Structure formats: C-alpha cells, structure tokens
Amino acid sequence: MGLLDRIAPRRNELDVTPPSGPPTVDDPVFATKALRKFLASLTAREMPVLLDLGPVVGSNVSFFGEQLGCKIFVEDIFADLDRHVRNGTVDELPAFIHKRFPQAPESVDGVLCWDIVDYLDRPASQALAEEVTRVLRPDGALLGFFGTAQPRDTRYTKYIVIDEVNLKHKSYQAARGRQAILLNRDILRLFSGLRVSDSFLLQNNLREILFRKPA
C-alpha cells in the first residue's frame, strides 16, 4: 500500500456502495459537442430508426422521440456485459453479440454507442463494431464516447440528455471497470467500416467521435 493509499482510500474502494438512485443535483453535467451534430444528421431523415446501446433512460427516449420522431431500439449492452461477467461467461460475449441484434442489415439510421467499447474486451468490441456497422444504413451516424485515462473505478456512466449540448453523467455500479483506453488508431481500426465525421476532445477528457457509414 502506497503513501497516498494510507492517506486516502482509493477511489474504487470508496465506490463500492453505489446505489443507483434517481439523478440528483450532484450528478455532473458536461457539455457535448457531437450530440448536436448527431441529431442534425438524423433530422433530415424521415422516420429515422435509432439504436441505443445504453441502459433505458426514459428522458432520453422522450428526447430523441420528440426531437426526431423516431423509432428507438434500446439494446442495453452494459446489462449484457454485467450478466456475462457475473456468470463467468465473458468469453462467450463476442458470439452473443453477433446474435444479439435482431435488426436487419442497413435498417438503422443512428447508433448511440456511448462508451460501451471502453468496457469490452477486444474480441467483444470487435464483434460489436461489426454488428453496428452491419445494421447501420449508408450515411447513417454512430456516436461513440471514448475515455482518455485509465480510471480505477468499476462504474458505468448513464448519459442523460439535458439538451442538445449538455449531458448529465450519472454513474452506477458495474461488474467490472474499463478494460483499456483505446488509441485513436485503434478506434479507427475497430470501426473500419465507418469514417470519422467529427471528433472532439472535451475538457473532461472524454473523446466524442461521430462516425458516418459511407454511402
């Protein structure tokens, strides 16, 4: 145990009791640059279809539904990952992901990937990237978040849309933490079927990348 650990416990030790209650005023709100562009890429489409890979957030469903008049599929990959970690079947996750999405090829206009890739092993993230690329329509958009520093806590972040330029970050307990911090070139390789449309590094060290599927 190092000197700092004796002075103050590690962050992940503090975070062991993390009841996921309703959002509070303590949940930090961060600016987002890419969400507006993501929305702009979909507003021109008639009756777009959205795929949300995060947990169900009622206000997000209402927000995207009202903004876009879209159909939203909520496929909570975080919950799938949690289940596989708890069951000790993480090795089966890539195969599971390949069978996970019932959507037809090129049937989805937008994918909200959030930061799920940071929590997956390389084979699982590769499987996920292949699947979302498969279901995305040509010129469809994918919004992904990627961390830049290796955090020591084991918590997911629920991104709650406040408006087009603000997201509330609400953390909740995860079965395991982030697996690796991907370099930009790793991200590009991972989503090799897509091209980067916009990329932002935010003040909170989160990278927001908006991908588009080539037409």
Added chain:
Amino acid sequence: MWKRDEAVRPASGQPTAAPQPPAPISAGGPAPRSEAGYQMEKDIVNIGKSVVIKGELNGSEDLTIEGHVEGTIQLRDHVLTIGPNGKIKAQVFAKSVIVLGEVTGNVTASEKVDIRDNGSVDGDIISPRVAIAEGAHFRGSVDMQRKPGAAQAATAKPAATPTPQAQEKAAAAPQPQAAGQRVGA
C-alpha cells in the same frame, strides 16, 4: 364481469335512488354512495387481483387491471391502467396506457404510454408520447414516429401484420381462446 372500483367511493356519501350496479366480483361490502361518487364509479372499472381473463378484452370506459389478463386488450378511446398487482401477457391497444405492474407484449397507444416506477414492459411500444420513470423496467423498442394517425390506425387495426419481434413476443404469450373470455379466480 368487471369489478366496480370500491376505492373511489366516498365513505361518507348519502345513498341515492340510482339503480345499484351488479355485485362486484371480489369481496367487499357495499358502501353508501353519493351521485357524484356513483358517476365516478361508472367511469372507472377495476379488474381485481384475483381475476384471470384469457381472451379478447374490449371496452369503452377507463379500466384498471390488478389481475391477470392474457390475450388482447382494446380500449380505443380510454385509459388503461395496469395496477401494481396487474400482470398482462397481451397485445394492448388504448388511448393511454399507464403501467405500474407487468406487461409482456406490444403496447399501442394513440396518446401516451407511461411506465411508472417499478412498472415493467417487455415488448414494443408505439405511441406519440412515452414516459419511462427511473426504476421502471423496459425491454423492446419505442416507436414515436410522426406518421399521421399511425397509432390510431394501429389501434383501429390490431390485427395488422406484427413485426418479427412482436411475433416472437406474441408467440411467447399464451394464445387467446377462441370463444371469448374465461373469468376465474
């Protein structure tokens, strides 16, 4: 068939000369009612928690379900409330749907679907407005597409071709019996 909601009756109302409704299905002694209370009672119908319905459920008044329903529920112009004890395995069509219990099957509403805290929906939702509370369970898709009269059309034609997911969910839910409803405790 349906239990009249005893809970909405004012306890201290005066008895009226209005005709008495049929005896409720579930136990509970009659209470004196005012005219206003009787009118309110006429508009809110309750399926008690001991009631099981299998088949097609149609209605033209607001309905609260605390029991089990399997099959199809249609309340085209009215509000359907699935109470905390309610368990539904059915395709649901209504003006508004409020879920506090469990629903397995697709839900179509012409106005709003509201999944409250501890409510659970396992199926696809079609509605122009959807509210999902923190703590609610939802698994499926939400269709809020601004098709003119999409939800109304779906409400009017519940037998329209379902999506593959809806077909899977419908297959998982027990099939309604051909000869209408069976009510039992």
